[in-house]
Amino acid sequence: MKALVYTDTLEMEYRNEPKPVPGPGEALVKLEAVGICGSDMHAYHGHDARRVPPLILGHEAVGVVQNGPLKNRRVVLNPLMTCGHCDHCQGGRSNLCSERELIGMRLAGAFAQYITIPERNLLDMPQDMDSVIASLAEPAATSLHAIYLAEQVLHRPISECRALVLGGGSIGVFAALLLKHKGCTEICLGDTNSLRRSTAKKLGCCTVYDPLAKDLPEENSFDLVIDAVGSGRTRAASCCFVRAGGVISHVGLQDNEPGLDTRRITLDEITFLGNYTYSAVDLRAAIHALYEGALGPLDWVETRALSEGASAFREIHEGSVAAPKIVLRP
């Protein structure tokens, strides 16, 4: 089969790889669409010790099952593999499972024609749903989960919050769209990339600003800050813009540099929330919202052939892509 293989830092190669063979309880899936995630880019930059080349990356995937009880069914892959029986799995927080594995991390990912995955990681989807739209379920579920956790600790309904989103990649864009869908009317989004800012402006759901310019949002004014970048600078910005009593929902994993103002967090009772991935419930909710068109026209998503994947990675790296998401078609 053909696959896009991460072979070294800043190197991707489209080449022949052995077609995987499903083991007991596993499905062979012929892939239709696979999105490029920020975490794939992190690996491509050589910054992810967990993703060692040569490796097939990719985990935002949709395809057709080739064997077993769901044969010929189109499915969304839940890329997070969990043990199913530990305390976290049984307590409904399987994303915290200590034995969790993600496809495209140590196991082969989905930038390929085929993948094998446990049958219990297959999520049903409307069979007439567009595969590129369905592949957005994973990033949308990540944003949904981040908002859901914040809702547990916000002291007012989301519809009455002022919200700030840091980062205009797909997680940030989905966060803004989902906040609007939940009734939030005051949403602001910051990104340093002018192409991404112009894409975010076209969404029509948020005001957009350049964090490097002079014209910044008002400090100490947002009930909710969603950090979809996760750098020392965005953590510092979160602590500056969040209101007393507000919530910082931290999703991005760009670096581990200092930036948190723990004095302000303490004195102003600010809640700092870490978020990791999603539950199967979040994924199903994301599939439903995308299928119903609840997140508006998804015309900001760009589609390319998997064979063109290496140039897509290079262009995202160079910052010359306006689309917050590129989906590859095997």
Ligand SMILES: [Zn+2]
């Ligand atoms: Zn992802």
Ligand SMILES: [Zn+2]
């Ligand atoms: Zn577990």
